[in-house]
Amino acid sequence: MARSTPHDRPLYRRVASELLGELRDGAVPPGERLPGERQLAEHFGVSRETVRQALELLRRDGLVSTDRRGSHTTLPGPPVGHLSPLTFPVGARTPEPTAVDRTTISWRPPPAEHAAALGLAPHRPTLVHRYESFGADGEDLRTAVTSFSAVALAEVDELGRYRDRADGTAAAHLERAYDWMRRAGLTLHHRDAITRLVDRPSVRVTRLVHDQYARPLEITDLVVDARRETLVYEFTQPAAR
Structure with missing residues (x-):
């Protein structure tokens, strides 16, 4: 020191x-x-x-x-309220008007790749959010699995309170997760990697979010059926002052 x-x-x-x-x-x-x-x-x-x-x-x-x-x-x-918020989870808004969304949250060990990215010990449970979007025919349009880090659960009160009710069956309304993180004083940096799956006609987007001290906050894996949907990213560039 x-x-x-x-x-x-x-x-x-x-x-x-x-x-x-x-x-x-x-x-x-x-x-x-x-x-x-x-x-x-x-x-x-x-x-x-x-x-x-x-x-x-x-x-x-x-x-x-x-x-x-x-x-x-x-x-x-x-003010922070004027910033363009990220959509949680990534890809949660499908363009198909007849799509039906479902979300659940559980307290369990995350996928191994998520645990490694978040710095969690193997088999250590954390808050895991699952998002699913179904077409009118009942087939999956897109699914997203999100795992939160110990830092996110400790720093963001709204997320921490979900632990006791994360039974894997109840609906989870975490649309404002990124807003909660920002209100907790965390500056959000995200990296999105897009890959095409070789075993099926789908695209996977992996988003890793960390704070201003490079501490991981959450990781999401989104899988989109590339035969039926188009993945669209929108960006806003503020005017020069």
Whole structure:
């Protein structure tokens, strides 16, 4: 852990400066909650007391505000509500008007590939969400399986509360999962990989989402019947200011 000397800038001032730089770089959207003191202490390699002093310095300068839910950035910028939200799970909105959707959630070990991507020990249970879309003839149009990381369940209260009712049969309404993550102070980065399955006429999309500290939050595998559906991605590029 770095230490300051009488001739050095106080450690908490260095942490405050580095944190402010990350906030200005967009690590946390304006108005959103910052990670907790423990996470910040681990991120900067300092004590929680040093983090408290750094946050107090930023509060005095009007750059951070604190309430009962935690500390929030007050830097100017577009409010988080104006950002284009990601659809959860990826591919959940099929273009077929007669399609019927079904969702369930369970507490069980995720697929092995998901466990590895999320840093979970083999056979360790977590929250697993399943989405299915059926055509008018009852055949599968698309299915998506999502596994959440321990970080997501610990940081996002709305997700954590699903553990006790994740029996694999009850409907799960997690459409706002990404919004919940952002409200918990997590900046979302996602990587989508698209592959064609060789054993059937389908396309698989694998989405991995992590936060501003490169901690995995969730991974989703979506399979789409390429004979009957078109997978469409839409992107919005904000105007230059």
